[in-house]
Amino acid sequence: MINENSNIILSVQNLRANVDGTEILKGINLEVKAGEVHAIMGLNGSGKSTFSKVLAGHPDYEVTGGEIVFKGQDISELEPHERATAGIFLAFQYPLAIPGVSNRDFLRVAFNAHRKARDEEELDVFDFDDLIEEKLDVVKMDAAFLDRSVNEGFSGGEKKRNEILQMALLEPTLAILDETDSGLDIDALKTVAGGVNQLTNPNNAVVMITHYQRLLNYIVPDFVHVVADGRIITTGGKELAERLEAEGYEDILAEHTVAA
Amino acid sequence: MAIQVSNSEVAAKPTPQEQRQAYLNGLLATVQAAVSATLPLTDLREPAAAIAQEHGFPDSRQENWRFTNLNAMLSIPFRASTNLADVDAEALAGVIAPEALIQLVFVNGQFSAELSNLDALPQGLVAGSLVTLQGDLQEKLGARLGKSAGHGVFTALNTAGFQDASVVWVSRNCAVEAPVQIVNWSVSPDGATMSQPRCLVVAEAGSALTLVEDFTGAAESHFTNSVTEIWVDDNAEVNHVRLQREGSDTFHIGKTAVTQGRDSRYTCMPITLGAQLSRHNLEITQTGPQTETTLQGLSAIAGHQLADTHSVVALNHPHGIVNQQHKCIVDDHAHTVFNGKMWVPRAAQQTDASQLNRNLLLSNKGRVDTKPELDIVADNVKCAHGATVSQLDANEVFYLQSRGISAEQAQQLLIYGFAMEIIDAIPIVSIRETLTQVINAWTR
Numbered sequence: 001m002i003n004e005n006s007n008i009i010l011s012v013q014n015l016r017a018n019v020d021g022t023e024i025l026k027g028i029n030l031e032v033k034a035g036e037v038h039a040i041m042g043l044n045g046s047g048k049s050t051f052s053k054v055l056a057g058h059p060d061y062e063v064t065g066g067e068i069v070f071k072g073q074d075i076s077e078l079e080p081h082e083r084a085t086a087g088i089f090l091a092f093q094y095p096l097a098i099p100g101v102s103n104r105d106f107l108r109v110a111f112n113a114h115r116k117a118r119d120e121e122e123l124d125v126f127d128f129d130d131l132i133e134e135k136l137d138v139v140k141m142d143a144a145f146l147d148r149s150v151n152e153g154f155s156g157g158e159k160k161r162n163e164i165l166q167m168a169l170l171e172p173t174l175a176i177l178d179e180t181d182s183g184l185d186i187d188a189l190k191t192v193a194g195g196v197n198q199l200t201n202p203n204n205a206v207v208m209i210t211h212y213q214r215l216l217n218y219i220v221p222d223f224v225h226v227v228a229d230g231r232i233i234t235t236g237g238k239e240l241a242e243r244l245e246a247e248g249y250e251d252i253l254a255e256h257t258v259a260a
Numbered sequence: 261m262a263i264q265v266s267n268s269e270v271a272a273k274p275t276p277q278e279q280r281q282a283y284l285n286g287l288l289a290t291v292q293a294a295v296s297a298t299l300p301l302t303d304l305r306e307p308a309a310a311i312a313q314e315h316g317f318p319d320s321r322q323e324n325w326r327f328t329n330l331n332a333m334l335s336i337p338f339r340a341s342t343n344l345a346d347v348d349a350e351a352l353a354g355v356i357a358p359e360a361l362i363q364l365v366f367v368n369g370q371f372s373a374e375l376s377n378l379d380a381l382p383q384g385l386v387a388g389s390l391v392t393l394q395g396d397l398q399e400k401l402g403a404r405l406g407k408s409a410g411h412g413v414f415t416a417l418n419t420a421g422f423q424d425a426s427v428v429w430v431s432r433n434c435a436v437e438a439p440v441q442i443v444n445w446s447v448s449p450d451g452a453t454m455s456q457p458r459c460l461v462v463a464e465a466g467s468a469l470t471l472v473e474d475f476t477g478a479a480e481s482h483f484t485n486s487v488t489e490i491w492v493d494d495n496a497e498v499n500h501v502r503l504q505r506e507g508s509d510t511f512h513i514g515k516t517a518v519t520q521g522r523d524s525r526y527t528c529m530p531i532t533l534g535a536q537l538s539r540h541n542l543e544i545t546q547t548g549p550q551t552e553t554t555l556q557g558l559s560a561i562a563g564h565q566l567a568d569t570h571s572v573v574a575l576n577h578p579h580g581i582v583n584q585q586h587k588c589i590v591d592d593h594a595h596t597v598f599n600g601k602m603w604v605p606r607a608a609q610q611t612d613a614s615q616l617n618r619n620l621l622l623s624n625k626g627r628v629d630t631k632p633e634l635d636i637v638a639d640n641v642k643c644a645h646g647a648t649v650s651q652l653d654a655n656e657v658f659y660l661q662s663r664g665i666s667a668e669q670a671q672q673l674l675i676y677g678f679a680m681e682i683i684d685a686i687p688i689v690s691i692r693e694t695l696t697q698v699i700n701a702w703t704r
Binding site for chain 1 (some may be wrong): 275483489652654655656658659660661662663664665666667669670674676678679680684
């Protein structure tokens with residue numbers, strides 16, 4: 001929902017980043033206000049996933065220029081866990097399995113890390129169990145998932161639902177969904193999208209990274225940005241995504257590459 | 261003239277091999293001197309001493325000892341003691357598993373009736389020390405004790421001079437509900453001490469037993485040389501937790517020799533945390549068809565520790581099952597060795613065997629040697645093996661960090677997860693909790 005008077009949550013200015021000495025991001029500019037839903041679209045290799053990892057602070061990426069201001073604070077120097085507790089959440093394209101650690105323990109440790117960062121008392125096992133059972137409804141997950149090892153042996157859809165469960169629990173100000181729709185059948189997609197829609201409110205924001213327009217039928221964006229070669233080359237409303245779906249990337253890339 | 265000088269030099273300076281032989285003779289002399297003349301089964305002693313001498317003290321040029329060098333022992337004149345040493349009661353209380361039905365406590369291989377707890381002995385279970393159990397059982401014992409321990413210099417050394425033995429005997433079709441715990445406490449009150457815990461477990465046909473064998477103590481400069489023989493008769497089941505958490509100045513060499521009858525099930529969970537140098541020889545012989553063996557071990561070591569696990573599973577009948585997983589956590593300058601043999605001769609058709617050794621290297625100064633050895637002759641079998649050595653996965657650490665968990669806590673959680681796969685399978689809550697604490701305290 002666009003509201004001109006909302007607070008700016010994220011302001012990215014001329015962001016440049018390298019991986020292994022190769023420049024991937026070549027000057028990204030993006031402003032996200034509270035209540036907004038943004039979609040970032042682009043072909044494979046355009047830099048859209050790199051952008052999400054740079055925002056979350058992945059150590060493999062080196063920021064070489066520009067700034068990332070989150071809720072008024074430059075977070076470029078913050079550790080990944082500090083960004084997380086500040087309110088940035090990255091839903092992974094490929095969530096990792098952590099054998100031997102139960103989902104329940106993992107979620108509790110993560111939740112309590114957030115509480116600790118806010119100088120709040122940690123929840124004990126029993127209070128936490130009550131809380132997490134409540135959150136399971138958001139993604140229609142069975143409680144049995146809590147006692148399995150994190151993402152181990154989970155299907156693609158279960159992994160993505162588990163990501164949204166974490167989002168429901170941690171209540172981030174900015175949720176970045178990296179290809180959350182990839183590999184999902186239509187029922188799983190509806191469940192995941194339904195979960196995200198329940199969690200959005202006027203005080204938080206969502207940035208979706210996606211290759212396809214399909215997800216945007218279920219989570220409707222206020223802005224659509226097209227990324228190519230490490231830059232946002234054009235921005236529009238949801239009709240831009242529809243045009244991409246109908247025509248493919250070629251024409252739009254050609255138009256804006258010529259313009260540049 | 262020149263020849264004479266050379267001769268006198270040779271006489272003055274023994275060769276390394278002569279040194280090792282002299283050292284072994286010293287060990288044999290001290291353990292033999294410590295044996296009480298009243299102990300039964302004296303006929304085992306002399307042949308064992310001869311076998312020990314035949315083998316000689318190991319040297320790292322022998323394949324079996326390639327990665328585990330015992331030379332550091334050669335300068336320490338370990339001596340067996342016949343005095344029952346004092347034990348810090350509070351420290352001992354810390355290792356007692358409250359779930360256990362009974363506790364047999366041995367101090368330096370000698371039975372302590374005072375520290376043991378045998379009040380709750382149920383019908384069908386005989387437990388005690390060889391010294392106190394003489395009489396009725398003697399004949400039955402004679403057919404089992406020392407009959408399946410296998411070979412090797414240290415096994416023979418133990419047989420030549422063990423001072424007493426723990427005996428756990430479960431009669432036919434008796435299921436012992438609660439675990440039986442054997443605590444082997446090592447102390448060195450009067451300088452470098454050697455102890456030789458010996459254990460005989462017999463689970464007669466159709467019986468069931470959970471056994472906790474604990475090697476622990478606060479010893480300074482100690483050598484523990486243990487042998488445990490376990491008989492799992494037809495259709496019997498034994499779950500065996502073997503904890504080695506000895507003091508940091510201890511050399512620990514332990515043998516677990518298991519003989520399994522047809523349709524029997526044996527599970528061993530060897531957990532190695534202690535000692536400066538340890539070697540666990542785990543030898544399983546399946547003597548009948550449809551026999552199941554599960555080996556789920558964990559070695560977690562740091563500093564300059566070395567932990568060596570050598571397992572041999574010999575199948576010789578159809579439909580045998582072996583599931584083996586051994587995990588190692590290696591920190592600092594520590595060094596783990598894993599050697600897993602499986603023999604699948606022609607008779608062992610329809611064998612279903614798997615072996616996996618996974619190593620988590622936490623420092624770039626640590627060392628891992630791993631060697632699977634599968635010898636398969638039978639042609640209709642399923643045998644899988646694998647070995648991995650890895651460090652903490654940076655992507656897994658980042659995933660946890662992205663949920664607000666600090667890098668340090670993320671690493672701890674990953675180490676915990678690696679270990680818990682083994683620890684969670686231990687059927688005794690108090691031991692699981694103790695080990696979980698040990699692993700949680702593992703900070704990077």
